[in-house]
Amino acid sequence: MQKIVTVLFLLLIFINISYVTTGVLFHPVQSMDAIGIWFFKAKAFYIEQGFPNNFLHNANYAYSHQRYPLGLPFIIFLFYRLMGGVNDHSFLILYPISYCLILLLVYKIFRRHTNTIYSLIFVYIYSMFSPLIAAGGRILAGNADIFLVLVEWIFIYILYKKKFSIAKCILIMILVMIASQIKFEGIFLSGILLFLPVSRKLRISLFCVSLTPIILWTWVTIAFKIPTDTHPIVPSLFLAIERMAIIAFGIIRELGNINNWYIFWVLVLLSVLIKQKISPLLKQTLLPAYFLMMFLYVLVYLFASNNTNEYISSSFDRVLFQQSALVFLFFFEKMITPTRELFDRLLKGK
Amino acid sequence: MSIGIKANSIFLIITIRVFILLLLILMLRSFIYTKRILSDIVKFSNSNSKVEDFLPYIKPCLTEIQGLTDEEKHILNYRSLGTICKK
Numbered sequence: 001m002q003k004i005v006t007v008l009f010l011l012l013i014f015i016n017i018s019y020v021t022t023g024v025l026f027h028p029v030q031s032m033d034a035i036g037i038w039f040f041k042a043k044a045f046y047i048e049q050g051f052p053n054n055f056l057h058n059a060n061y062a063y064s065h066q067r068y069p070l071g072l073p074f075i076i077f078l079f080y081r082l083m084g085g086v087n088d089h090s091f092l093i094l095y096p097i098s099y100c101l102i103l104l105l106v107y108k109i110f111r112r113h114t115n116t117i118y119s120l121i122f123v124y125i126y127s128m129f130s131p132l133i134a135a136g137g138r139i140l141a142g143n144a145d146i147f148l149v150l151v152e153w154i155f156i157y158i159l160y161k162k163k164f165s166i167a168k169c170i171l172i173m174i175l176v177m178i179a180s181q182i183k184f185e186g187i188f189l190s191g192i193l194l195f196l197p198v199s200r201k202l203r204i205s206l207f208c209v210s211l212t213p214i215i216l217w218t219w220v221t222i223a224f225k226i227p228t229d230t231h232p233i234v235p236s237l238f239l240a241i242e243r244m245a246i247i248a249f250g251i252i253r254e255l256g257n258i259n260n261w262y263i264f265w266v267l268v269l270l271s272v273l274i275k276q277k278i279s280p281l282l283k284q285t286l287l288p289a290y291f292l293m294m295f296l297y298v299l300v301y302l303f304a305s306n307n308t309n310e311y312i313s314s315s316f317d318r319v320l321f322q323q324s325a326l327v328f329l330f331f332f333e334k335m336i337t338p339t340r341e342l343f344d345r346l347l348k349g350k
Numbered sequence: 351m352s353i354g355i356k357a358n359s360i361f362l363i364i365t366i367r368v369f370i371l372l373l374l375i376l377m378l379r380s381f382i383y384t385k386r387i388l389s390d391i392v393k394f395s396n397s398n399s400k401v402e403d404f405l406p407y408i409k410p411c412l413t414e415i416q417g418l419t420d421e422e423k424h425i426l427n428y429r430s431l432g433t434i435c436k437k
Binding site (some may be wrong): 013015016018019022025027036040060061121124125128255261262264266267270271273274275335338339342 | 358361362363364366368369370371372373375376377380383384386387390391393394402420421424425
């Protein structure tokens with residue numbers, strides 16, 4: 001019976017992998033952000049054969065967020081050079097590969113805690129999240145968010161139930177630096193560095209060094225006078241209260257978005273209420289970092305010059321997706337014992 | 351049994367039931383995905399011009415649209431960049 005269940009979940013995961021792969025094989029680039037931001041900037045690199053200075057100063061392209069870090073477009077540009085020409089579609093194959101890598105990491109991490117069958121069940125649940133499937137090859141292939149998720153799972157892979165060392169801390173810091181050059185939000189991952197179980201001095205040092213690339217990039221954007229499409233504002237008290245209400249409503253609306261998350265967030269809420277122990281790493285490092293990162297996102301929504309309602313409606317699904325690794329690990333730890341008991345009873349027919 | 355333990359076991363029962371419901375929903379969705387995969391594959395195998403339809407390097411030429419703004423012309427040019435235009 002256990003073998004049948006294992007094969008069933010392997011088959012279900014295989015269906016998802018096939019689904020994201022056929023998505024990039026048989027459909028063109030569909031994501032507006034991919035077309036208008038990431039591939040567009042890579043083409044600017046290609047045309048200018050280096051730093052796309054003209055492109056970044058052309059007001060026609062303001063919608064492409066000219067101040068965004070150029071890490072991903074630069075990698076796409078290198079890919080074009082390798083291929084000997086511009087080919088967006090071929091680059092998309094990297095997305096199902098990232099999807100598979102994420103699932104493999106999730107499986108490897110969960111296997112440190114439980115056996116194959118329960119690991120596969122939770123890997124399957126994670127693999128079904130619509131934002132992950134979309135980013136892995138359906139509709140949103142070409143966007144940058146999946147790489148931040150991959151980096152977050154790599155963090156967990158390095159840290160979870162493993163011995164701690166300074167080399168690992170430095171590796172995590174380097175990953176944060178890379179993440180900050182994929183997307184601005186990547187820098188929020190430096191929050192994890194602040195809660196690592198090492199000396200306070202080391203934590204602060206790692207945190208400060210991890211900020212270097214983003215500070216340098218911000219300096220470049222100011223020094224080269226690259227135009228910005230958004231800026232921070234200080235809202236009046238009344239506006240701040242109104243924005244807080246919009247943010248709270250936007251968060252609740254997305255948590256209840258069945259198309260994206262099914263009933264996962266209901267389960268997360270229920271799993272908070274049940275008494276199950278969680279690992280010290282999750283309790284002392286990952287969850288505090290998660291709350292800090294979510295707080296920073298809320299601050300961005302609160303102080304950005306954009307229309308808060310439109311901003312949160314169009315982006316909070318991606319925020320939850322970017323930070324999904326930490327929540328899912330929490331969900332796994334809380335749910336693994338009840339799930340094991342349930343399936344043991346079912347499989348043994350008690 | 352104390353109230354705390356009772357409450358916990360009630361939450362546990364609800365959680366497990368919701369968990370099973372989630373798994374069932376996901377499996378249903380997997381069934382829909384399977385149908386979409388098959389439809390994509392069938393569409394590909396039934397296509398008479400596989401190369402033009404599915405391989406990105408060779409694309410049919412985009413018809414020039416009149417009255418585009420400078421920005422739109424740029425986008426059109428950028429989108430066509432690097433593809434072999436087959437008339």
